[in-house]
Amino acid sequence: MVQPKILFYATIVLLVCMSNATSTPQELALLQWKASLADANSLSSWSPEGNSTCCSWFGVTCDAAGHVVELSLPGAGLSGKLDAFDFAASPNLTKLNLKNSSLVGAIPYCLCKLPSIAWLDLGSNYLTNPDYSRLSPMPALEYMSVSRNKLNGAFPQFILSCTNLIFLDLSKNAFNGPIPDLLAKMTPNLVHLNLSSNRFSGTIPISLAQLSKLLELRLRSNIFSGGFPEMLTTMYTLQVFTLGNNSLSGSIPMGIGNLTSLQVLGLTNNNFTGPLPMSIGKMKHLRAFHLFNNNLNGAIPPAVGNMTALQQLFLGNNNLNGTIPPEIGNMTALQQLDLRNNQLEGEVPATITLLQNLNYLALGTNRFTGTIPLDLGRRQTHNLIGLANNSFSGELPQGLFYIRSARSKQQ
Template sequence: EIPYEIGNLHNLEWMAFSFNKLVGVVPTAIFNVSTLKSLYLHNVRLPNLEELLLWGNNFSGTIPSFIFNASKLFTLGLEENSFSGFIPNTFGSLRNLEWLSLNDNYLTSSTPKLSFLSSLSNCKYLEYFGFYNNPLGGILPRAIGNLSQSMEDFQMHNCNISGSIPEEISNLTNLIAIYLGRNKLNGSIPIALGKLKKLQLLSLEDNQLEGSIPDNLCGLAALFQLDLGGNKLCGFIPACSGNLTNLRKLYLGSNQLTSIPSTLWNLKDILHLNLSSNSFTGPLPLKIGNFNVLIQLDLSMNNFSGVIPTKIGGLKDLQYLFLEYNRLQGSIPNSIGDLISLKSLNLSNNNLSGTIPISLEKLLDLKEINVSFNNLEGEIPREGPFRNFSAESFKGNELLCGMPNLQVLSCRTNHTSGKNDLLIGIVLPLSTIFMMVVVLLILKYRKGGKSQLNDANMSSVANQKRFTYLELFQATNGFSENNLIGRGGFGSVYKARIHDGMEAAVKVFDLQYRGAFKSFDIECDMMK
């Protein structure tokens, strides 16, 4: 045996054990000699070696051949090194192997059909095969179905593998997890995967898979995580997916799916749901409130319309809510302020209107918010998490006001909210961001006096001149006291300078007074 004391040679740089009859365990102390530059173990025979773990170093070169002389080896960990070259076809000589980890190296195959997989068919006890993050290339051979019937965990993601997924993989009936994501796999998802009744995790994300999601996957009753995102899948999400009661993580984003079954919203124990970047339409269902323990919900970049259901406020464990790039309308529900665990909220690029609910100030864990490019108005909340947000969170909402650092309008302080004010003119529904106003009282000022407008001119102006609320807000310097001409029983009149140099008087009615509407009608009649 190699003596343990060899680790005391603190200045050792070169050590070779080639062509000997050494037995026993390689002392771990050898690998603590920090000065060691070269270690040769060629033709070493380790007939009693059962475990060899060299992971997490910077070993380079090819996989040492002496390893294949350790006939009793059942655990081999070479991951997270810099091994390169072809994967030997001699792994089959390690017939007792149960755990093989080669991930995070620079290994390749000597043949496009990954012949080393065929040699592993001799390892009848192999339960774990980790080969991910290697520049492998090639295609998965049908011989994959000849691997150990004991195989539980098969990991070959990010290996540059192309071709289709062989149906023979369904022969491995004890599989619990399949990781084949981030490759170049094409074709359809094999129906035969439905035979893997023990499967708990199926990861096929970021490939080029096409066709529909097979109904057969609904037979995987033990399935905990299904990741099919980043493919070219189309059509419906199977209605039977609502039967996967053990499902906790469902990732279907970045496909071409068009329909969500109502049964999907019955998965009350799901933790992560990502349906982003598809072609889903219609309103968000009220059943969204069924997700009692949901942590992350991503429905962004679809064509959802209608309002955000108030029941979404019942998702007390929700930490991440992404609804951006849809066609959602109406106001932001006050109930979002009940999402006490929320860390990130993105509602940007929709058609949302109204104010940002003050209830969001209660979300003390909220680190990110984005409500940009909507039709929001009113004052941006200032307390709680809003103390830390920047202008990027609110841009593209021309009627928002707030602190100067947010790069929005300054808020009015001398008038009640828009619910109690009425600009004389034709007002579109309050849910729209641009309130077009026909200015009825035009008072032109010139040096030396005023010029009167006759009825014909007034009618022409009323028919042609239309202004947005923002234009009038700016023209009156934010309805400043300095622009105030006078106050009456039902409102105030402000001097406005329009962008083309025209001066006008704009009257704002105070709807708190019962006669305001009647006064508005009378003055409109007078202007006809």
């Protein structure tokens, strides 16, 4: 039986011999890497035969001089390693996109030798840690994603030398320890920072507030502790801010209302206490507000009625009390409202029937009394309504009966 290593080198020799006299080092490097892959069916156009150059091959882009400047193969179904790729043969490479394949092994440290690389996406593979001791600064790098791999250990310090980074995604790995305080100072141009679904811990550094261009800050599903840093409420450019699934505690600062550009605010599954700040009504661009499963108390502020762009409001599994403010009827974009498992009381305001886009309403396990607004039963847009474990009186609106019957037939 021919040993796999012998077969591998024999294939490379054969490809080199087939190459015509004008084959360039960058073409030979691509062919060598293809030969090393266990699954390269999508690279059938990569062939030394004919008069075409590698510039016409699938996923390869060249400049006017014929230099390979982009290798973009997202979702190409490649299976194998990167260490057989001679990146030195493509010194003009500016973009490498190999996300969503089945690449394994360590990320090659020689990627740092590419002087012009600006876009690096190796996400959704099975790659492991590079030899960090051999990594060098990548000053041209602007976009870096290694999400959904098998990386672990402390925050990679070499990232602090990538001073022109705009987009950084380390999510869905097993990184741990604190976020470096120097991150904001060393990468001041960050617009997107995603560290979600790791094991980062400690307090959230207030130095992140220095990232004056940041639009998205995603820190959910880690082990962060401590309070909500007040300084982060000065990040006026933020549009997405997710802190859910951590161990954060304390009150939500009144300054949260200063984040008037926010579209998504996720604080679910923490230990936040105290009331909802009245200032939330200033976040008029907010589309999703998730505070499910905390320890909030007090009343729902009438200012929620000012959040007219809101589509999702999840306040379930808290200790909120008082009544639902009638101003909720002003939230005409609302599609999902979850207030279950609180201590809310009184009647459900009739203004809730003004929410014409509402398709999910969860009011179960509270202390509501009175009748259910009749117009709730006349709506055709409800996919799910939960009203159990309250003290409603009167008849169930007929339309709600039909909704329940329709759902039971589907199960």
